Amino acid sequence: MNIAIIGTGGVGGYFGARLAQAGNNVTFVARGAHGKVIAEKGLQLLSPKGDYLLQDASVVDSVSRLKDVELVLVGTKAWQVKEVAEQLKEIVSERTIVIPLQNGVMAAKELQEELPDENVMGGLCNIFSKIKEPGVIEHMSAEPYLIFGELDHSISDRARRIQEVFNRAGIKNKLSDYIQADTWKKFLLICLGGLGALTKANYGVLCQTPELKEMMVKMIDEMYFVSQAEGVKLPETVKEKTLAATMSFAPSANSSMARDIWAGRPSELEYQNGSVVKLAAKHGIEVPVNYFIYHCLLPQEQEARAIFLK
Numbered sequence: 001m002n003i004a005i006i007g008t009g010g011v012g013g014y015f016g017a018r019l020a021q022a023g024n025n026v027t028f029v030a031r032g033a034h035g036k037v038i039a040e041k042g043l044q045l046l047s048p049k050g051d052y053l054l055q056d057a058s059v060v061d062s063v064s065r066l067k068d069v070e071l072v073l074v075g076t077k078a079w080q081v082k083e084v085a086e087q088l089k090e091i092v093s094e095r096t097i098v099i100p101l102q103n104g105v106m107a108a109k110e111l112q113e114e115l116p117d118e119n120v121m122g123g124l125c126n127i128f129s130k131i132k133e134p135g136v137i138e139h140m141s142a143e144p145y146l147i148f149g150e151l152d153h154s155i156s157d158r159a160r161r162i163q164e165v166f167n168r169a170g171i172k173n174k175l176s177d178y179i180q181a182d183t184w185k186k187f188l189l190i191c192l193g194g195l196g197a198l199t200k201a202n203y204g205v206l207c208q209t210p211e212l213k214e215m216m217v218k219m220i221d222e223m224y225f226v227s228q229a230e231g232v233k234l235p236e237t238v239k240e241k242t243l244a245a246t247m248s249f250a251p252s253a254n255s256s257m258a259r260d261i262w263a264g265r266p267s268e269l270e271y272q273n274g275s276v277v278k279l280a281a282k283h284g285i286e287v288p289v290n291y292f293i294y295h296c297l298l299p300q301e302q303e304a305r306a307i308f309l310k
């Protein structure tokens with residue numbers, strides 16, 4: 001299959017390398033020093049599931065250079081999806097399927113704002129991975145896992161074909177008949193990372209401190225209400241499952257958003273706790289804990305953006 005990876009970071013780099021390893025024709029969009037090293041030396045994947053050096057990687061520095069793509073995996077940060085959607089408009093054909101892998105609940109909608117609905121599916125992923133240095137992707141832990149599906153809930157032939165491609169590449173995956181629910185389930189979990197970011201606490205401290213655990217319970221309640229108002233049917237049991245998932249993380253683990261905030265980099269705040277606040281306001285729902293976290297973190301987010309995104 002002709003596949004493009006837009007955003008060759010921890011997520012895009014990992015899944016793209018595995019798809020190329022399985023014999024697919026994968027083109028990576030990667031910019032700057034990272035793109036240069038990949039073009040010269042290949043893409044190096046370090047992983048407990050087996051290292052792999054993709055020699056002669058096909059790499060371009062911009063979406064506009066992609067041709068005849070059947071499957072696009074968008075691996076940028078959530079706040080970069082709008083720009084990618086604009087760029088994709090120029091290169092998609094009726095046989096191109098675009099799957100976003102961002103944390104958050106806005107990516108598919110933002111792609112649909114620029115692209116025909118038929119080009120867009122929903123998606124998400126689980127993995128702990130990062131760019132270790134230019135040209136090198138490090139998968140640290142967690143079984144890499146993709147969930148994807150048609151936004152109209154159908155199990156289409158084209159989705160089955162994509163599943164075959166993931167299966168042949170040994171990528172654990174689920175073809176979902178309700179991708180919005182899967183995306184929201186992950187959203188409930190990742191937004192708890194905002195509390196970790198604010199308190200500078202890892203998941204272990206969040207779970208072991210009764211007052212912080214209580215705040216997480218309140219955050220989950222708030223987000224559950226918002227999901228219902230958005231028309232996403234989640235079972236009530238999702239609340240306790242979300243808390244249990246957080247308790248199952250290594251005590252020293254923290255969220256990617258927290259790591260970005262602590263390092264003073266632009267983060268996905270707007271697309272995590274920020275989305276909860278905005279969607280709640282749309283429905284007239286009070287979300288005091290998410291509101292507090294979002295507004296406490298916002299000044300430093302704005303400062304990071306002023307420095308990095310001039």
Ligand SMILES: NC(=O)C1=CN([C@@H]2O[C@H](COP(=O)(O)OP(=O)(O)OC[C@H]3O[C@@H](n4cnc5c(N)ncnc54)[C@H](OP(=O)(O)O)[C@@H]3O)[C@@H](O)[C@H]2O)C=CC1
Nearest residue numbers: 007008009010011031075076077078080102103127128129
């Ligand atoms: N990493 C993880 O463990 C997990 C991440 N996620 C989610 O996956 C998403 C991606 O995260 P992650 O892989 O960590 O992010 P990274 O920052 O590692 O990678 C994003 C990459 O996208 C590139 N990029 C951005 N815009 C463009 C563009 N227009 N064209 C080409 N390349 C572009 C960036 O390059 P440049 O530097 O040139 O801008 C960067 O290399 C996020 O939503 C995250 O929350 C979900 C689960 C786990």
Ligand SMILES: CC(C)(CO)C(=O)C(=O)O
Nearest residue numbers: 127190193254255256257
């Ligand atoms: C792995 C997990 C769920 C941890 O919060 C995540 O997606 C992230 O860090 O962005």
